[in-house]
Amino acid sequence: MSLDALFDPRSVAVVGASADPAKWGYWLAAGALAGRSRRTVHLVNQRGGNLGGVPFLPDLGSLATVPEQVVVAVPPPQVRPVVVQGLAAGARCFTVITSGGSGPQEERELAALVTSHGGRLLGPNCMGVVDTTTELRLSWGDFPAGGVGLVSQSGNLALEIGRLLARAGQGFSRFVSLGNQRDIDAADALDALIAHEATRVVAAYVEDFRDGRRLARTLAAAHAAGKPVLLLTLGRSEASGRAAASHTGALVSARAVVDAVCRDTGAILLESAGELVDTAVLLTAARHGLGQRRARGRGQAQGPGQGPCLGLSRAVPADAAGGAPASPEAARIAVVGDSGGQGALAADALAARGLDVPVLDEATRAAVAAHLPGRGGCGNPVDLAGAGEADLRNYARITRALLDGGDTDATVLTGYFGDYATANPDQTREECEVAEELAEAAGRAGRLLVVHTMARDTPALTVLREHGVPVYERIEQAATALAHATRPARATPYAPPERVPSPSRPVADGEYESVRTLLRSHGLDFPTAEFVGTADEAADAARRTGYPLVLKAMGLAHKTEAGGVALGIADETALRVAFARMRDATGAARYAVEEMAVHPHSVELIAGVRYDPAFGPVAMVGLGGVTAELLADTALALAPLTPGRARELLLSLRHAPLLTGWRGAPAVDLDAAADALCALARAASEHPELTELEVNPLLVHPGGAVALDAHGVPA
16 A cells, blocks of 8 residues: 655644644654645644644644645544544555554554554554655654665654764665554565665665565565665574573574574665665665666676676675685775775775675776876875875876776775875865866766775865765775675575465374474485384384384484484394483483485585574575584575475585585585475474474485474474
């Protein structure tokens, strides 16, 4: 359902309007009146009064025209009567600032009342809505205009982001405070921002994902539409209390799930308001017209970018603060500075985040050297070596040579530029003219120019920002923003699958015997096994299974640690000794006598699925066995999986070379491994009564894949 009445209503009524600047009703009323040139505004307060000569009417029933949107800022007990009155008056959109009643149930009933009349409800308990493109300001605080659309569950965070954007010369196209999301939720608001032409970058702070799969489809749609989405959420410090239940529970945290969804859908998951603003400033600059052309020299034609919006090759972030070799897909950055130290530190900061600072082509080096003192050679980073002080226009000449060279995707100018007029006001005009030339050079080249400077809020920096050139006070801000904006993204967004309906016959428990039966029915291979309760039964089963074999105690989450697994049992005597020892150690009532699976050149994986409250079944694969949590080398995706997606997960692991053939070893059967992951994910998707389902280890080898143990965690 369209949210036009939320963002650009023909008429607005503010209920609870006030003339007291200390009250919310004042800010809402004053903001509404600021848009009177575009819409009819009614102010309602049963006690009367006025604001700026506009009288307060006693109630919604006394309005001369129908209010398309009603903003409710009254005490909670009065909210429902106001909404009922508004519906009777013909209103169809309600923004509820205060809580909607005494608790969640009353708020849900309020939302149901509104939607049953074909209306929409924002909140309750929200900060309001702003659309700077339609002169709509129904919130407390200042919201600078710009190209960033923000959806937030935190009002104060939105204010912080707004202030940071303003300092960087940017601002909001739209702002939506979600509040308690009883009707309009994050996906609704994001859909509206994606379709909004003036919104160049979408930002969101979400704590409660509600229907996570729907939100994931929205993120994928944003990527397909070329609208980058920057996401903040909670969960980095979540303690994993599920480790005792399974390895999967320890490895699939809420934060890890969101991270996987963002990677699959092209969204960018960030860690702070500052990172969000830094990245947004760079991305709005790119969509302003800069950075839309790929670099030449890699067998690629010039043309529009294929990434979220920058058109740069995308960097693989470094695994450690000390940096990592740039990947073949890393964005290539030229650095130019008026200080050798600052240039070198800039190069280090970029490289530490997985970006490439390459050797420049000979033609580019020659073009740059023509403007350097002594016309000497140059490297990357380029040291101006006093050329800027000799002639400010050398900043533009040398930067233009780098932008036009074609062997890098973006140029970072670092150092002193922008501060010359501070020491010598007579240079203000010339420095501003050079800033114009820098922006024009980036625009003509179609590549991104990023400026890091020790200056702050000088006329030249204002010129740069007005022309869409991102300016940063610290080099790590510039480097981080570039790394986020050019990170790997799927060329085709991954469409999250719907949940599969639950079958009529649920699994009775999560024990190995039950889970093994379930997974075998979905095509997963297991060694031959029998389940017994006594040593004599174990000996009889062993005669049919054959030696060597494995004895396992049932009912244990971590069998190895508890002494519940004995491998390579060679004969009946050894079996009986192992059985007695295991019974004493575990007290188990039931045991598995299983064929010993031995396959040369095999690799142990862990594969699991965990039900996330918001996103449903989430599949995980990683290096397995008893070191699964120690290695923490995992990849996640929403389940069920396709064979192609399962292969991608396997190949994305840090230890993937072990699967594809390491030091001359034959490659494992990746198709069989992928099929095993698909079988597990399909089974878990069909059985939500198991909140976790795990195979560990999954033994993959050149001839196939076999599950050596499995268990589930009932809901």
